[in-house]
Amino acid sequence: MSEFFQLMFKPFLACLVLTGVHAYLGLHVIEREVIFVDLALAQIASFGATLGFLFGFGLHSTSGYLTALSFTLIGAAVFAMTRLRPSPELGTGKPIVPQESLIGIVYAVSAAASILVLSRAPEGGEELKALLVGHLLFVEWPEIVKVAILYSLVGVVHWLVRTPLLAISQDPEGAFAKGMRVRWWDFLFYATFGFVVTSSVELAGVLLVFSFLIVPAVCGALLAQTISARLLVGWVVGALTSVAGVAASYFWDLPTGATVVCAFGVCLILCALLRIVRQMA
Secondary structure (H helix, E strand, O other): OHHHHHHHHHHHHHHHHHHHHHHHHHHHHHHHOOOOHHHHHHHHHHHHHHHHHHOOOOOOOHHHHHHHHHHHHHHHHHHHHOOOOOOOOOOOOOOOOOHHHHHHHHHHHHHHHHHHHHHOOOOHHHHHHHHHHOOHHHOOHHHHHHHHHHHHHHHHHHHHOHHHHHHHHHOHHHHHHOOOOHHHHHHHHHHHHHHHHHHHHHHHOHHHHHHHHHHHHHHHHHHOOOHHHHHHHHHHHHHHHHHHHHHHHHHOOOOHHHHHHHHHHHHHHHHHHHHHHHHHO
16 A cells, blocks of 8 residues: 555646646636637647657657747637627627637647647657656656646636636626627636646646546536536545546556546546436435
8 A cells, every 4th residue: 555655646646736727727618618628729739749849859848848838828819819709690699600619620730730740750659649648657746846836826817817707708798798808818818728738738648638627627517506616526526536546547557647537437427427316306
C-alpha cells in the first residue's frame, strides 16, 4: 500500500488540481452549449505544440509551451469573434450558424493539420500519442505547483468578473440586448480557458482534459439546480472519480489517463441512474 501512495499520490493530486478549475469551466461550457470548445482549443494547442516540435522545440519545453499558448489565444479570439447574434429571420432566438458547428470545423482542421505536421517529424506517431494521453503518471512536483498557481490565478479572474460571464453564458440574447460587450467578455473567457487547456493538455492529454471539463459539469446538471450546487457536485464527482481511476490503473496495471477517462464514463452512468431513481421516488 505504501508503494501505491508513493507512486500514485502525485497523479492523484494533479487530477484534483484539474478537477478544481475544469469543473467550473465546464458549467460555462454546458450553459453556452459549446460542448466541444475544450476539444477544439486543446487540439489547437496540440497543433501549436507539434509545429513547435517540427521547428526543434521540445514537446514539453518552455518554447513549445509558448508556441502552443500563442495558437490557443488565436483560437480564443476566433471563437470570441464568431459568436453570432440571434437572427430575427429564424424566429427562434438562435443565430443562423450555430457556434458549435464553427468549433467543430476548427477542431477538425487543427487535428488534420497536426497529423500533417507530425508526418514530417521523426517519431511523429509517438508524439501524437503523447498529446492524446499526456504524461500524468510521471508528473512531478514543479509541474503540479505551476499548474496549481496558474489555475488559481484564472479562478481569481473569473471570480472577479463572474457576474458578466455568467450572464453571457446563461442568456447571451439578453446580454446583447443590454448592450454588453459580449465578444470582449467572450475573448476573456476563451483566453483564460486557453491558458488552462494549454497546460492541461501538456499534462494529461486531450481526452482526459475533455473528460474533466464535461463529465463533472454534466453530473452537476443532472443532480443539482443552482450553479453553486452544480459546482459542488462537479468537484465531488471529479475527486471521487480521480481516486477510483488512479487506483484502478495501479492495481490492474492500466494506462492512468485512459483509465480515469473510462472511470468518468462509469461515473456519468451512475449519476444518470441516480437521477432516474430520484425522479421515480
